Amino acid sequence: MSFLENLSNDEKTLLVSLPYRAGLWVSHADDKGRGAGKTHELKTIEGVITRLSEGMIASAFVHEVMQATHARRDEWPSWSLQTGTVPDEARAAVELLKRKMMPQDAEAYVQIIMTIAYETAYAFREFDRTVSIPIRIWVGLQLAWEAFIRTGNKDYRLESLTNISLAEDEAIALLAQALTLETEVLPMANAV
Secondary structure (H helix, E strand, C coil), X not given: CCCHHHCCHHHHHHHHHHHHHHHHHHHCCCCCCHHHHHHHHHHHHHHHHHHHHHCXXXXXXXXHHHHHHHHCHHHHHHHCCCHHHHHHHHHHHHHHHHXXXXXXXXXXXXXXXXXXXXXXXXXXXXXXCCCCHHHXXXXXXXXXXXXXXXXXXXXXXXXXXXXXXXXXXXXXXXXXXXXXXXCCCXXXXXXX
């Protein structure tokens, strides 16, 4: 049974394009690494989507979505436009999933989107130890400043900052907030 066939074309496109677009959202969050970094992040997004479309996923619905995302690779260039709308699209996707899918399928979808976002952020190492000493010192100071900003001068492992920049971390946090599957808690009638 196809889960996507019961959705409108716009709903299908929303759910199928979001895995790719969420990866781009994180990739576009900062401009460190520009050419080589962005190329590596795009290859990572493609690789993750390929792997997820071919592998086993606990949710048959999410597996179908990932297969459709991979199958529609020719549309990826058009999906890469206007990635600034990704958080709004994520909220719309969550609302759609809450209305039309089982809770476990909605949760699996959110987890896949976040997996793609994190793998994209980890794709490019922000700190290259092969560059000159003055550049390493400058980048080290920038990373220390990011650690200070993030933690308020608490002990923070700089190694985690070498792969996920502050801008990427903020983009992931916005995406996670947009993908929140809030459930309504109804007050108990005549609670004692």
